[in-house]
Amino acid sequence: MQCSKCGNSQVIIKKQQSGQYLCKDCFIESIEKKVIKTVKKEKLLDKGDKVLVALSGGKDSVTTLEILNSFRKMNIIDICAVTVDEGIDNYRQEGVDIAIRHAKRLGIEHKVVSLKEEYGITLDEIMQKDNHIGSCSYCGVFRRTIINKAAREMGATKIATGHNLDDEVQAIMMNYLEGNTDNLTKLGAKSSSKAKEFTVKIKPLREIPEREIGLYVVAKELEVHFDSCPYAQQSFRGEVSDLINKLSEKHPTIKYSALRGYDKIKEAIGDGFKKTYPQSRCERCGEPSANRLCKACTFLEELGK
Amino acid sequence: MQCSKCGNSQVIIKKQQSGQYLCKDCFIESIEKKVIKTVKKEKLLDKGDKVLVALSGGKDSVTTLEILNSFRKMNIIDICAVTVDEGIDNYRQEGVDIAIRHAKRLGIEHKVVSLKEEYGITLDEIMQKDNHIGSCSYCGVFRRTIINKAAREMGATKIATGHNLDDEVQAIMMNYLEGNTDNLTKLGAKSSSKAKEFTVKIKPLREIPEREIGLYVVAKELEVHFDSCPYAQQSFRGEVSDLINKLSEKHPTIKYSALRGYDKIKEAIGDGFKKTYPQSRCERCGEPSANRLCKACTFLEELGK
Ligand code: SF4
Ligand code: SF4
Ligand SMILES: [Zn+2]
Ligand SMILES: [Zn+2]
Ligand SMILES: [Zn+2]
Ligand SMILES: [Zn+2]
Numbered sequence: 001m002q003c004s005k006c007g008n009s010q011v012i013i014k015k016q017q018s019g020q021y022l023c024k025d026c027f028i029e030s031i032e033k034k035v036i037k038t039v040k041k042e043k044l045l046d047k048g049d050k051v052l053v054a055l056s057g058g059k060d061s062v063t064t065l066e067i068l069n070s071f072r073k074m075n076i077i078d079i080c081a082v083t084v085d086e087g088i089d090n091y092r093q094e095g096v097d098i099a100i101r102h103a104k105r106l107g108i109e110h111k112v113v114s115l116k117e118e119y120g121i122t123l124d125e126i127m128q129k130d131n132h133i134g135s136c137s138y139c140g141v142f143r144r145t146i147i148n149k150a151a152r153e154m155g156a157t158k159i160a161t162g163h164n165l166d167d168e169v170q171a172i173m174m175n176y177l178e179g180n181t182d183n184l185t186k187l188g189a190k191s192s193s194k195a196k197e198f199t200v201k202i203k204p205l206r207e208i209p210e211r212e213i214g215l216y217v218v219a220k221e222l223e224v225h226f227d228s229c230p231y232a233q234q235s236f237r238g239e240v241s242d243l244i245n246k247l248s249e250k251h252p253t254i255k256y257s258a259l260r261g262y263d264k265i266k267e268a269i270g271d272g273f274k275k276t277y278p279q280s281r282c283e284r285c286g287e288p289s290a291n292r293l294c295k296a297c298t299f300l301e302e303l304g305k
Numbered sequence: 306m307q308c309s310k311c312g313n314s315q316v317i318i319k320k321q322q323s324g325q326y327l328c329k330d331c332f333i334e335s336i337e338k339k340v341i342k343t344v345k346k347e348k349l350l351d352k353g354d355k356v357l358v359a360l361s362g363g364k365d366s367v368t369t370l371e372i373l374n375s376f377r378k379m380n381i382i383d384i385c386a387v388t389v390d391e392g393i394d395n396y397r398q399e400g401v402d403i404a405i406r407h408a409k410r411l412g413i414e415h416k417v418v419s420l421k422e423e424y425g426i427t428l429d430e431i432m433q434k435d436n437h438i439g440s441c442s443y444c445g446v447f448r449r450t451i452i453n454k455a456a457r458e459m460g461a462t463k464i465a466t467g468h469n470l471d472d473e474v475q476a477i478m479m480n481y482l483e484g485n486t487d488n489l490t491k492l493g494a495k496s497s498s499k500a501k502e503f504t505v506k507i508k509p510l511r512e513i514p515e516r517e518i519g520l521y522v523v524a525k526e527l528e529v530h531f532d533s534c535p536y537a538q539q540s541f542r543g544e545v546s547d548l549i550n551k552l553s554e555k556h557p558t559i560k561y562s563a564l565r566g567y568d569k570i571k572e573a574i575g576d577g578f579k580k581t582y583p584q585s586r587c588e589r590c591g592e593p594s595a596n597r598l599c600k601a602c603t604f605l606e607e608l609g610k
Contacts (some may be wrong), residue, residue: 113590128567173481175566176477176478176481176563176566176567177552177556177559177562177563177566178559178562178563178566179561179562179563179564179565179566179567179569180566181566181569181573182400182508182564184570236556240327240551243548243552244553246548247482247544247545247548247601250540250544252360254483256481256484257482257483257484258481258483258484259484260484261480261482261483261484261485261486261489262479262481262484264484264486264578265486265489265570265574267577268486268574268577268578269429269573269574269577270577272572272573272574272575272577273569
């Protein structure tokens, strides 16, 4: 077997979509080119942007940082990073340390914010107190609030997250199946800039399949945190993920066609769904919120914090 | 176990969605009420309509005829039926005979049109000649053309087809997955009346799960043709059907939520996709067509007919 691009005999991957065989260098180049293509096509970056990377230390966020850094090296954008320490014993610290080392290696402004400092409680403590809601709901709400706040404090103009093709197609299909049209229009490569209170979010890895990101960090020898969270409980997402992967075996382009179809639907819908942007601010913390209390503060009150 | 409605101890079904147990009479009533509800909610019928039922003799079309007939008995609509005989040996004749008996029993104007009479060729003969396209493509195109023509000839104002909940959700998910947004907006309970050349199509069984239609014809002792076509080759549809059914086991309302979500998306899209309605007529047969030749005539020329 030979690399379909350069003829090198050290092939490391057969691309599922195109059927191409690629050697290590050509594979790395293909991923980086594709991310750059997404950035251009979706207009994810503007010259002069300061992009805050939500850096967990996992493969997706490390890859996001690594590839966006090429735009920084060309002086197109500036980059900073934030890592949220949820406070999960025997799990989170390794990811935080890895994030710190990457930020240092690249010389990037970096902030680590822990739930404990910010709210006086760790996820472990929340889960001991109360788990009728599910760890990921707390985690998601608090992390989002912390990242939004960090973006404002660090003067970021965009927030980049590591969502990959599989994450995105799973979310799209879940919302289709659940008939959850409100969430459906919130997906996409770039969040709406209409809600001026919130920094625009971008997903540079949105067209890269999960397994290729796994291979990319290995090929580039990037240190990443591979363990999975002890609280991970993604039943419906897991089911949807399994069935999309099963369809992909026989229909290798199906994740892409589903993504393209979604993008066309989203564009055609335009303002067809009435979107409600938060009009006021949370009484407790001052964050933008549609209700008297933002979601994070609602949880905190329930937790007696 | 007792019927959740009337207490009768002869329960014949546990409804997947609601968890209700129903006896035979309450089950029959529940199906008929639900179809009537769909008809009203989606405004499928107008007083004075003459509805042409596309009557294959299978469970879906026989149920459609049976339930729409209740509107005929109340003098709200008139009904006629058309059966297409594709010419499939050892298969089609039984369905045609059953269709003839139902039309006779109800005293309904009925027409049987064969591919052989109409185009001088049977599906069996087509499949011996040429099968690079696939039986169902020929069959679908010729059947649709014959039904549209019959509707005009019989003075029908609507065409009713037997599509059930499973058919509809499969088609929706297939189009989502394939990114086929043009076909996506053609689904729904009622076809657009903007293409004036075509009779409006309605799907009264769109909210009834396939297995409940199977049980309905048994409970009502309706004669139907249960065999499946020897050419049936629905690989991708079959895969999608399997995975939706698998999800349904754990999430019994998922077919409904996917249907509702689709309906909201379709409404929000509105005219967001440019739809092309046939502007001209087929040079060969005079049917409305976007191209010089309609699809049926394109196939016929390829087949040398
Ligand atoms: S799996 Fe859930 S609980 Fe664990 S880090 Fe992710 S969101 Fe938080
Ligand atoms: S399965 Fe295909 S070939 Fe057979 S009757 Fe149906 S559409 Fe025609
Ligand atoms: Zn190569
Ligand atoms: Zn708040
Ligand atoms: Zn009963
Ligand atoms: Zn024609």
